[in-house]
Amino acid sequence: MSIEAQAWELLEKSILTYQGREIGTIAAKDPEVVALNYDQCFVRDFISSALLFLMRGRTEIVRYFLEETLKLQPKTTQFDSSKPSRGLMPASFKIIAYEGGEYLKADFGDHAIGRVAPADSGLWWIILLRAYTISTQDFSLAHQPDFQEGIRFILELCLVTRFDMYPMVLVPDGASMIDRRMGMYGHPLDIQSLFYGALRASLELLVENDDNQKMIQGIHSRLIPLRRQLRENYWLDPDRLNVIYRYRVEEYGEEALNQFNIYSDSIPFYRLAKWLPEAGGYMAGNLGPSQMDVRFFTLGNLMSIVSALATERQSHKILNLIELRWTDLVGQMPMKLCYPALEDAEWRIVTGADPKNRPWSYHNGGSWPVLLWMLTAAAKKMNRGELAHHAIAVAERRLVEDQFPEYYDGPDGRLIGKEARRYQTWTIAGYLLAKELLAHPEHLQLISFDWEPK
Numbered sequence: 001m002s003i004e005a006q007a008w009e010l011l012e013k014s015i016l017t018y019q020g021r022e023i024g025t026i027a028a029k030d031p032e033v034v035a036l037n038y039d040q041c042f043v044r045d046f047i048s049s050a051l052l053f054l055m056r057g058r059t060e061i062v063r064y065f066l067e068e069t070l071k072l073q074p075k076t077t078q079f080d081s082s083k084p085s086r087g088l089m090p091a092s093f094k095i096i097a098y099e100g101g102e103y104l105k106a107d108f109g110d111h112a113i114g115r116v117a118p119a120d121s122g123l124w125w126i127i128l129l130r131a132y133t134i135s136t137q138d139f140s141l142a143h144q145p146d147f148q149e150g151i152r153f154i155l156e157l158c159l160v161t162r163f164d165m166y167p168m169v170l171v172p173d174g175a176s177m178i179d180r181r182m183g184m185y186g187h188p189l190d191i192q193s194l195f196y197g198a199l200r201a202s203l204e205l206l207v208e209n210d211d212n213q214k215m216i217q218g219i220h221s222r223l224i225p226l227r228r229q230l231r232e233n234y235w236l237d238p239d240r241l242n243v244i245y246r247y248r249v250e251e252y253g254e255e256a257l258n259q260f261n262i263y264s265d266s267i268p269f270y271r272l273a274k275w276l277p278e279a280g281g282y283m284a285g286n287l288g289p290s291q292m293d294v295r296f297f298t299l300g301n302l303m304s305i306v307s308a309l310a311t312e313r314q315s316h317k318i319l320n321l322i323e324l325r326w327t328d329l330v331g332q333m334p335m336k337l338c339y340p341a342l343e344d345a346e347w348r349i350v351t352g353a354d355p356k357n358r359p360w361s362y363h364n365g366g367s368w369p370v371l372l373w374m375l376t377a378a379a380k381k382m383n384r385g386e387l388a389h390h391a392i393a394v395a396e397r398r399l400v401e402d403q404f405p406e407y408y409d410g411p412d413g414r415l416i417g418k419e420a421r422r423y424q425t426w427t428i429a430g431y432l433l434a435k436e437l438l439a440h441p442e443h444l445q446l447i448s449f450d451w452e453p454k
């Protein structure tokens with residue numbers, strides 16, 4: 001049987017049924033380890049499966065998922081810290097059998113390790129709703145009043161009054177796919193790129209009426225400053241490196257160039273200058289007061305190409321970097337979640353000495369096959385399909401034999417992750433989705449955005 005046929009068989013087995021209808025996919029089906037919460041359907045994990053189902057015309061499962069997760073979203077404002085806030089979408093849900101029936105139990109991070117709130121769930125949810133709408137050409141679901149309200153409530157969490165002076169969205173550490181402490185507190189790129197995509201998707205989905213008017217205005221006034229901030233201040237290439245290296249500090253007032261008061265000594269310039277090829281560039285991992293995290297975060301960089309947060313030129317430079325630093329970023333398994341890993345004292349302080357996130361493992365420089373589809377989408381969008389072909393060929397050498405692990409370890413991604421689940425659904429779906437995007441690039445439109453908003 002071909003690798004694809006085997007992967008499809010496993011994906012079918014991961015489908016969850018709720019009240020007699022297909023609703024999502026289980027995170028992992030590893031028979032050899034305790035399930036913990038991997039027996040649940042995670043919103044972010046389901047995106048890979050959902051896009052694939054849409055591309056194959058299986059729209060019903062995605063529709064049901066969107067409808068049922070919307071019902072889980074809290075709708076009332078209450079100042080009760082023991083309850084999730086209005087608008088939050090769950091990280092995951094579980095099907096519970098009860099008195100002969102079934103109900104869904106959501107986890108908003110209130111059960112998760114470290115009690116981390118999933119800021120990415122709602123953003124992905126909006127992006128998926130747009131993909132569903134494009135794929136079915138049916139706007140009626142997104143235009144239903146409950147869906148319009150659901151979008152507004154998600155965006156309210158990102159756009160309303162808050163303690164921040166920047167256009168980026170402010171989130172706690174571990175609020176995304178990296179759901180443990182990893183120095184992502186503040187304005188991590190991974191969230192900003194999804195935020196930008198979700199804002200643009202919302203402009204396509206929100207009907208112009210009285211209920212939405214304020215929200216649409218809010219999106220418009222956020223979109224351009226957000227994009228400018230990311231394209232200018234997160235961007236790192238050899239030219240920018242030279243500018244930042246010689247930044248003045250302690251500048252007061254509106255004319256300040258070094259707006260974030262970044263001190264040169266906080267950035268490993270010599271290592272970076274050596275690593276960053278002349279033709280390459282990328283968006284920094286995080287930016288805040290006297291903080292610029294220069295680690296390369298893959299999801300954020302790839303999604304900034306897909307969502308057109310990065311310019312065309314920047315998008316090419318990001319792909320150039322991946323191509324020219326292939327051994328570091330792709331290695332034996334596409335691809336690193338972030339690069340480089342935090343080591344020694346930095347690992348101790350930034351991760352809280354988390355043994356699961358020790359250097360070159362899991363979120364701290366581990367390699368995640370699910371990222372293969374994002375690499376493929378970004379490469380295809382920029383007409384650089386050969387990068388995706390190459391990465392898929394690397395992944396195919398190992399995935400089946402290793403039983404589709406959740407992640408790989410080591411600076412070259414050669415080891416199966418120390419605590420990785422096998423038969424991890426988004427590994428399986430991510431691989432299939434990458435193949436599908438290569439074979440049918442027209443499906444890229446489900447997830448991709450044109451350069452400037454219409």
Ligand code: GLC
Binds near residue numbers: 038044045176178179
């Ligand atoms: C881990 C990952 C998270 C994922 C979940 C289910 O918690 O860090 O990103 O959603 O597993 O696969």
